[in-house]
Amino acid sequence: MELSKLVNIFEQEFPPITAWSDDSIGLQISNSKSRIKNVYFTLELNEDSISEALSYSSDLIVIFHPLIFRPLSTITTDNRVGNLVTKLIKNDIGLYAIHTNFDSHPYGTSYELCKQLGFIKSKFLVPDDNIDGYGMGVIIELKNSIKLNELLEKVTDICNSPLKYNKGRTENITKIAIIGGSGSSYIPEALNQGCDVFITADIKYHDYHSVEGKMAIIDPGHYEMEQFVPMAIKNILKERLEEGINLIMGSVLTNPVNYYPQHNYKESQIKYLNNYKG
Structure with missing residues (x-):
């Protein structure tokens, strides 16, 4: 398939207008x-x-986290981005980024984690203003409540990671945002939508304070929540692409974060990737 045709399919499925303006x-x-x-x-x-x-003799790499996020004034091999860009150009491999336009997809990043956790999405946390059926985040409304400790066990098991969390207003969880x-x-x-728990990443210390006793976070x-994204993108595109494309x-494993004590978190993350290798 021609690259231009492939890009057109990508943009139909993951419209650029649904991405953040600065992405x-x-x-x-x-x-x-x-x-x-x-x-x-990846x-x-x-x-x-x-x-x-x-x-794998790859002609194109599709990534979630953009390699080139800000304009490059120089390309040299003594920094991460320049080094990787040089390797791609040298080996004639194209690079395409699908990022916040996947976050906002009906079956995007937050939906995928919702599914991995065994929940059903009720609605978007914030619907997209530009296109119906797209939006950021998900809200889960449970018919039967779940204890906070049960939810913590589920999240640490699925994400293969240790957790940080604060105390919310209740131990009986019925409304979750992701x-x-x-x-x-x-x-x-x-908080405004009355969620008992908000699951997200890169939370600052004072953010926990701000909702203490009101909503658990x-x-x-970051990686741990998004590790399922490449497979999800691949599965969505598989339905759109013609035969003959592998x-x-x-x-x-591209996660740069290590854990102490180890507790086999990274081994579990590697195992997940190896289950779907190739």
């Missing part, structure tokens, strides 16, 4: 190949993921 999505690096045969999916790039993509990745700016919205970590799921 860096879309085709970040083109290549000289007339047809794309092998497409490699959350983000490091040297090992590029090496794995090369081992924003995959950094979602602290949505705390007021989750659970922070499993969609390859990367198995390289």
Whole structure:
């Protein structure tokens, strides 16, 4: 399939208008190949993921976290972005980023974690103003309440991570909001909608204080919430692409965060990737 046709399908499924205005999505690096045969999916790039993509003769890499987020004044190999950009260009591999336009997708980042946790999405936390059926985050309304400790066990087990959380107003949880990745700016919205718990990442210390006794916040970590995204994007696109294109799921763990004590968190994250390798 021609790269331009592939990009058109990407933009139909994940409309750029649904991304944040300051996000860096879309085709970040083109290549000289007339047809794309092998497409490699990963959350983000490091040297090992590029090496794995090369081992599959990948023509294009689809990432969630954009490699080039701000304009580059120089491209040198002595920094992470310049080094990875150089490797991609040298090996004639294209790069395409699907980021907040996947977050806002009906089956996007927050929906995917909701599904992994065994819940059913009731509605978006914040519906998109531009396109019906798109929006940021999900709200889950449970018919039968769940204890906070049960929810904590479920989240740590699915996300393969330790958790940070605060005390909410109740131990009996019936309304949950999820924003995959950094979602602290949505705390007021989750609180205003009467959520018992808000699951998101990159929460600051004083954010916990601000809702203490009003709403519990659970922070499993950024990568830990989004690790399911590449497979979700791959599965959505699989239904849209013609035969003859190989969609390859990367198995390289790109999470730069380590844990102490270890508790096998990273081993579990690697196991998840290996379950869907190739």
